[in-house]
Amino acid sequence: MLSKAYEPKPVEAKWSETWQKERLFISKPSAGKKPFVVVIPPPNITGALHMGHALTYTLQDVLVRYQRMLGREACWVPGTDHGGIATQNVMEKMLKAEGKTRHDLGREEFLKRTWAWYGECGSMILGQLRKLGCALDLAPENVRFTMDTKRAAAVFEAFRSLWDKKLIYRGERMINWCPRCGTALSDIEVEYEEEKSKLWHIRYQFEDGSGSVTVATTRPETMLGDSAVAVNPEDARYSALVGKKLRLPLTDRLIPLIADEGVEKDFGTGAVKVTPAHDPLDFEIGQRHKLDMPRVISYEGRMTNCPEKYAGLSVQAARKAVVEDLVSGGLLEKEEHYKHSVGKCSRCSQHIEPLVSEQWFVRMNRLAAPAIAAAESGGVKFYPPSWKKPFTAWLGNIQDWCISRQIWWGHRIPAWYCRSCSAAGLKFSDTGELSRVSFTHGAKPVISFEKPAACPDCGGADLLQDPDVLDTWFSSSLWPFSIFGWPEKTADLDYYYPASVLVTGYEILYLWVARMVMSGIEYLGKPPFSQVYLHGIVRDKHGKKMSKSLGNVIDPLAVIEKYGTDAMRFSLMAQTLGGKDIPFSDEATVGGRNFVNKLYNAARFMQMYLPETPAPLEAEMPEELADRWITERYGSALARSRAAMEEYDIPKAQDALYAFIWDDFCDWYLELAKPRLQSEGRENVLALMLELFTGALKALHPFMPYVTEELYSNLKLYLKKPGGCLLNESWPEAPRTVSPAAAEMLELMGVIGQIRTARSQFEIPPGKAIKVLASSSDPEALARLEKGAAYVKLLAKVEELRLGRDLPKPPRSLSAISGSFTLYVPMDGAVDLEKEKARLTKELEKARKDNEQCLGRLNDPAFVARAPRAETEKINARAVETAGKISRLTVILEELK
RNA sequence: GGGUGGUUAGCUCAGCGGUAGAGCACUGUCCUCACACGACAGGGGCCACAGGUUCAAAUCCUGUACCACCCACCA
Numbered sequence: 001m002l003s004k005a006y007e008p009k010p011v012e013a014k015w016s017e018t019w020q021k022e023r024l025f026i027s028k029p030s031a032g033k034k035p036f037v038v039v040i041p042p043p044n045i046t047g048a049l050h051m052g053h054a055l056t057y058t059l060q061d062v063l064v065r066y067q068r069m070l071g072r073e074a075c076w077v078p079g080t081d082h083g084g085i086a087t088q089n090v091m092e093k094m095l096k097a098e099g100k101t102r103h104d105l106g107r108e109e110f111l112k113r114t115w116a117w118y119g120e121c122g123s124m125i126l127g128q129l130r131k132l133g134c135a136l137d138l139a140p141e142n143v144r145f146t147m148d149t150k151r152a153a154a155v156f157e158a159f160r161s162l163w164d165k166k167l168i169y170r171g172e173r174m175i176n177w178c179p180r181c182g183t184a185l186s187d188i189e190v191e192y193e194e195e196k197s198k199l200w201h202i203r204y205q206f207e208d209g210s211g212s213v214t215v216a217t218t219r220p221e222t223m224l225g226d227s228a229v230a231v232n233p234e235d236a237r238y239s240a241l242v243g244k245k246l247r248l249p250l251t252d253r254l255i256p257l258i259a260d261e262g263v264e265k266d267f268g269t270g271a272v273k274v275t276p277a278h279d280p281l282d283f284e285i286g287q288r289h290k291l292d293m294p295r296v297i298s299y300e301g302r303m304t305n306c307p308e309k310y311a312g313l314s315v316q317a318a319r320k321a322v323v324e325d326l327v328s329g330g331l332l333e334k335e336e337h338y339k340h341s342v343g344k345c346s347r348c349s350q351h352i353e354p355l356v357s358e359q360w361f362v363r364m365n366r367l368a369a370p371a372i373a374a375a376e377s378g379g380v381k382f383y384p385p386s387w388k389k390p391f392t393a394w395l396g397n398i399q400d401w402c403i404s405r406q407i408w409w410g411h412r413i414p415a416w417y418c419r420s421c422s423a424a425g426l427k428f429s430d431t432g433e434l435s436r437v438s439f440t441h442g443a444k445p446v447i448s449f450e451k452p453a454a455c456p457d458c459g460g461a462d463l464l465q466d467p468d469v470l471d472t473w474f475s476s477s478l479w480p481f482s483i484f485g486w487p488e489k490t491a492d493l494d495y496y497y498p499a500s501v502l503v504t505g506y507e508i509l510y511l512w513v514a515r516m517v518m519s520g521i522e523y524l525g526k527p528p529f530s531q532v533y534l535h536g537i538v539r540d541k542h543g544k545k546m547s548k549s550l551g552n553v554i555d556p557l558a559v560i561e562k563y564g565t566d567a568m569r570f571s572l573m574a575q576t577l578g579g580k581d582i583p584f585s586d587e588a589t590v591g592g593r594n595f596v597n598k599l600y601n602a603a604r605f606m607q608m609y610l611p612e613t614p615a616p617l618e619a620e621m622p623e624e625l626a627d628r629w630i631t632e633r634y635g636s637a638l639a640r641s642r643a644a645m646e647e648y649d650i651p652k653a654q655d656a657l658y659a660f661i662w663d664d665f666c667d668w669y670l671e672l673a674k675p676r677l678q679s680e681g682r683e684n685v686l687a688l689m690l691e692l693f694t695g696a697l698k699a700l701h702p703f704m705p706y707v708t709e710e711l712y713s714n715l716k717l718y719l720k721k722p723g724g725c726l727l728n729e730s731w732p733e734a735p736r737t738v739s740p741a742a743a744e745m746l747e748l749m750g751v752i753g754q755i756r757t758a759r760s761q762f763e764i765p766p767g768k769a770i771k772v773l774a775s776s777s778d779p780e781a782l783a784r785l786e787k788g789a790a791y792v793k794l795l796a797k798v799e800e801l802r803l804g805r806d807l808p809k810p811p812r813s814l815s816a817i818s819g820s821f822t823l824y825v826p827m828d829g830a831v832d833l834e835k836e837k838a839r840l841t842k843e844l845e846k847a848r849k850d851n852e853q854c855l856g857r858l859n860d861p862a863f864v865a866r867a868p869r870a871e872t873e874k875i876n877a878r879a880v881e882t883a884g885k886i887s888r889l890t891v892i893l894e895e896l897k
Numbered sequence: 898g899g900g901u902g903g904u905u906a907g908c909u910c911a912g913c914g915g916u917a918g919a920g921c922a923c924u925g926u927c928c929u930c931a932c933a934c935g936a937c938a939g940g941g942g943c944c945a946c947a948g949g950u951u952c953a954a955a956u957c958c959u960g961u962a963c964c965a966c967c968c969a970c971c972a
Binding site: 004005006174192199215216217218219230262263264267268269271272273274279280281282283284338339340341354386387389390393394397506509541543563567574575577578579580581582583585587588590591593594595596597598600601602603604605606607608651652655658659666667670671674753756757759760761763764765766767795797850853854857860861862863864865866867868871874875878 | 969972
């Protein structure tokens, strides 16, 4: 006999290995079959997978396995993402532990080490995906990486093509700079957080001594880079003063008072200091008025190009010093408490500095328009649909995308500069490379993957590659087709593109999803997928985001270790509705674990009765009430599950099967089958049980692949058509129902329930058999109960069931009512009359209240006139039923007195 | 400032026009020959608040409060 409790570990190890070895998950273009393609969000090689990965990959695995069982050629290509800044930060942290920085190693050595890390971390991640049960073929030749040779070719082709169309340009613009990561970021890589700060009111005096203008600012230190003070042209307070010169405090510079529409009259003092190099709005004002653009904050986040006293200070220190000096100079008018949001680096949470810098950009307007159209027309459909609006709104308001990053790990920008043509403008570092933040001053780039042999202009051979790398999302945006070999015209691309569905968390809707849609349309003329399923974020049980600093991170592998993969998958899938965030806790997994165990034990139960040497059962399908009923329930569960899957309602799809197995199959059918398995015709009962149970295993396989495969592999030996691995089986079809059984079964279940309740309330031990009298005035009901007597006897532990019309209540007995039946349970000893009265009175009260409500509605002419017929009939029936119950209960209670 | 979603049993959430449901937790009985990771039974909810529509509202509409998230050049 097998152990009582299911042990997931050996089972998971066995099947995981078998599936890979048999290349079960491999997909090949197959002319006769419709493909079903899921685009995997490639995990970054920044470390172990977390709970969010477990969620997204399980979700995808469920879809892939399900569709495969429905007969589609399901394709899900594994891969990892090089992860740009995130991975570089991980590497730098490791180096720091050795007391080194990346500059100690140099670019080449640093890249070598990062590639080695990719080797380690990448395969660890693939191993973890395997543990999650993902139906991914992990043979090395099948695994993609955003920086492997083929993907690099795709990146170059995309870059070249956009450059040729003038959709990529290099320019000097306001960007978000992270002084800690030492790189520019795109707008969406900045996260804004509300911070308590101050609003400083600073007096700028007129050069001619005719008074002053007060400006309000949250960043006094940037005043060292001011090149004007601006007011709204409509602002009467200032209109006469516009054009006058102001003395910039703490410096010896003079700046003009200008008028610009960007300034709001009602904010602060209505006058704003303009720092074109370090504020996005000021930059625009500066452009409009052709102002100087002194850069006073360096790429390291320190003051520069300013009075000696502040030079080299950090922004924070400079702020303090500037405020102090303003105070002592009598120029600080006031200081207000103020809350505003501050931009932070999404990768390292440090404050970002807006500053002007020369970078590479993608012009987005033209790319965004067709993506918006695709969403509007339903060519790309969102689940849940509420994401369509934010998607189109973001695209409609899109800014150019800064794609250059001043880091080392990533796709090097395929642009080269000729040293002899453009030497005057190029700025070099000591190593002869272009410096970390390069100024090419309009030097003409040559776009080439490899170093060009000669400069097309002057023929010189001394070309230097742009030192920057591309935003990691640039390569990610090509993923849905780069994985199939684009830009080559491959058979895979032809067959699998576009994909069916993209499943990912809503937090990367703009970073990734929107950009994939744009690039798919741009390069292949079609959106890369027709459906987008956006799920929520896995949070801790209090709804907090999991983070290392909060110490509330749950490691999926630890959960698997403790409860098993199927249990974790089940629990995660039970909560993924509507794209809402998922509060996850260890305890939540217990439910899944218990269900897995339930399946295992149901199988164990059947195996007790199956012959030891497996052979297909020779049997006829039985057709008694319970058989017909359970077949009906099975069919209904499958239908509901399937319908839910069509709408990506994973929890509902799973729950329909769960409820069938637990509530119907185990609690009722198996219990009813027990005596039948001891007697003649047991093969028939076993055959039906096997058919339904193995069918349910198939249907459940996408959700819990391991336990279902394990159980099926044992049970299938008794089936006429055993099949192979579950993944190659068809998702089950609902069988034809022979004749309706639900109503009859429900009637019996009601009687059983009433007897059980009476037993329980009067603490009749479960093992003790009792007598029951069932009285009814309805002869048909009595006939039905007679037919079902065996069920009642079995499940309510009744040794003798007497049926009859208007049977008198035996002395010392309990009473209960179920449908048309009045049930009496004679007791051995005295009955606690008070308890019985209280119980029945409560029932009576309930029935009275119900009856009153029904009558109230039936006596309401408006209800009778307006409500649909079916509704009035229903209420009427209930009124009759409750009335009957009331009169019978009243009689019983009278007798008790 | 704009937008979206939420507010239902102690907890996590279903239900979205016909008299409130699940899982977990709780109480009682039972280690009944599949499963105590179990069985059976039970307790527990003016469905955030205020109006409105309707014969009928947790469910539709309007507003309020609180929570969460997203977007925005909040000097």
